[in-house]
Amino acid sequence: MREIHVAVGVIIRDGRVLIARRPEHAHQGGLLEFPGGKVEPEETVQAALAREIAEETGLEIPLGSLRPVIGIRHDYGDKRVFLDVWKTDQAQGEALGREGQPVHWVSPDSLRDEDFPAANRPIIRALQLPSLLAITGHVGSGARGLQQMQGAIAGLSKTRGSGLVVLRAPDRSAGDYATLAESALDACESAGFGLVVHGSPTTFDDSPDAAGLHLPWREARRLEARPVPDGVWLGVSCHDAGEIEHAACIGADYVTLGPVKPTATHPGRAALGWAEFRELVSGARVPVFGLGGLAPADLAEAQEAGGQGVAGIRYWWPGG
Numbered sequence: 001m002r003e004i005h006v007a008v009g010v011i012i013r014d015g016r017v018l019i020a021r022r023p024e025h026a027h028q029g030g031l032l033e034f035p036g037g038k039v040e041p042e043e044t045v046q047a048a049l050a051r052e053i054a055e056e057t058g059l060e061i062p063l064g065s066l067r068p069v070i071g072i073r074h075d076y077g078d079k080r081v082f083l084d085v086w087k088t089d090q091a092q093g094e095a096l097g098r099e100g101q102p103v104h105w106v107s108p109d110s111l112r113d114e115d116f117p118a119a120n121r122p123i124i125r126a127l128q129l130p131s132l133l134a135i136t137g138h139v140g141s142g143a144r145g146l147q148q149m150q151g152a153i154a155g156l157s158k159t160r161g162s163g164l165v166v167l168r169a170p171d172r173s174a175g176d177y178a179t180l181a182e183s184a185l186d187a188c189e190s191a192g193f194g195l196v197v198h199g200s201p202t203t204f205d206d207s208p209d210a211a212g213l214h215l216p217w218r219e220a221r222r223l224e225a226r227p228v229p230d231g232v233w234l235g236v237s238c239h240d241a242g243e244i245e246h247a248a249c250i251g252a253d254y255v256t257l258g259p260v261k262p263t264a265t266h267p268g269r270a271a272l273g274w275a276e277f278r279e280l281v282s283g284a285r286v287p288v289f290g291l292g293g294l295a296p297a298d299l300a301e302a303q304e305a306g307g308q309g310v311a312g313i314r315y316w317w318p319g320g
């Protein structure tokens, strides 16, 4: 079956995103969608998007304002699609359902998987995830270590607003880790951040109030199904295409991929570089954060390569 190249637009205005309802008789009819449609032969994806969005909503899209979000290959059984998703916050005009379909501006956090076609799940995740993932560095022992961690999280909220913190402390025993996670949860809550615990499924069982679980590859490889409920973030550390695909199969909401640049923490491991990162991201059906020697200054490059954003320690953790 031939794959259909579909241009999909995430149009953002005042923090809300434009959605429409697919006509009952259409493929995946009755479900919600982001506006868009098939890319015609000889047409660029950006031009297709501007054309479809003008036809469907009357909005005008400046082509130069489009930024890549994610690309998703999906087989519906009766149709194979490649959703090529781009976003803009510079659409001009008032949105109207020009083909009779209802259109609405809604908050990304209110989007629910079951209201959209199955292929849309990673798009929804990409819109709900932050662009920076803050991973903790070494947490010293005792009260001083705790204070440092709390200070770092509080500091993060001053510069970054909101987001996710991954508490990485592989040297701790399960009991020690759960206690540390409790303090980190409090600090994250006051800072308006979500805390993602790092380890195995039992790490999450020990801290069920956490916003998510991040699995190192050695844990993810052993799983065949999603180990946490929906609504809880599931992340996986990946290093190649096979690992990313496995992460998608067990229902990961995002993956980290690296090292993109050489790092002091993993000196023996060869860096991927941006070209390889881009290539691996293009085959991924989950949002991908670049990791390894990266900082917020690399965000534009990571997103230009199709990534969700960057994950890192050094840019925010005291002493890196």
Ligand SMILES: Nc1nc2c([nH]c(=O)n2[C@@H]2O[C@H](COP(=O)(O)OP(=O)(O)OP(=O)(O)O)[C@@H](O)[C@H]2O)c(=O)[nH]1
Binding pocket: 004, 006, 007, 008, 026, 027, 028, 032, 033, 034, 035, 036, 037, 038, 039, 079, 081, 083, 117, 118, 119, 120
């Ligand atoms: N526009 C759009 N299509 C989506 C989304 N998610 C998703 O799986 N699709 C699928 O992508 C394909 C694109 O279809 P479309 O029907 O919008 O394209 P079109 O306007 O060019 O179609 P037509 O010429 O058949 O009327 C459909 O199979 C649809 O089910 C989405 O969020 N937006």
